[in-house]
Structures are given as C-alpha cells and as structure tokens.
Amino acid sequence: MTLKQREILTHKYVHGLxxxxxxxxxxxxxxxxxxxxxxxxxxxxxxEQDSHDDS
Incomplete structure (x- = not known):
C-alpha cells in the first residue's frame, strides 16, 4: 500500500472525511x-491471513 493510499484511508476512517x-x-x-x-x-x-494460516 502506498503512502497516498494510507493517507486516503486515514482521512476516510480516522478523520471521517x-x-x-x-x-x-x-x-x-x-x-x-x-x-x-x-x-x-x-x-x-x-x-497476512494466508501467511498465518500456513504457520
């Protein structure tokens, strides 16, 4: 995930924009x-889920 995509999700779900x-x-x-x-x-x-399932 890019920095821009993280920022978008943060604005959406943390800041409520x-x-x-x-x-x-x-x-x-x-x-x-x-x-x-x-x-x-x-x-x-x-x-991440797949890697935990393989463990």
Missing amino acids: KNKEIADLFRDSPSKLHQRSLQKLKNYLQK
Missing part, C-alpha cells in the same frame, strides 16, 4: 481513490 472531500485534497476521482485504497488493503490483509 467524505469521499468528495478526500478527492478534492488529492485532485482525483473520489470513488477511484477509495476503491483502489480498499483493494490494496484487502490484498494486504489476505496475504
């Missing part, structure tokens, strides 16, 4: 930014 507000900060499409960030997080968590 709306997708439009976040998009304005990053000058990008709100849904694309959010969706890409969530997909990266999902992939990361899946890899």
Whole structure:
C-alpha cells in the first residue's frame, strides 16, 4: 500500500472525511481513490491471513 493510499484511508476512517472531500485534497476521482485504497488493503490483509494460516 502506498503512502497516498494510507493517507486516503486515514482521512476516510480516522478523520471521517467524505469521499468528495478526500478527492478534492488529492485532485482525483473520489470513488477511484477509495476503491483502489480498499483493494490494496484487502490484498494486504489476505496475504497476512494466508501467511498465518500456513504457520
């Protein structure tokens, strides 16, 4: 996950900003930014889960 994606998720879930507000900060499409960030997080968590299952 990139720093930008972490920042997006932090703005969304920690600070409670709306997708439009976040998009304005990053000058990008709100849904694309959010969706890409969530997909990266999902992939990361899946890899973590898989590594724990193999242990």
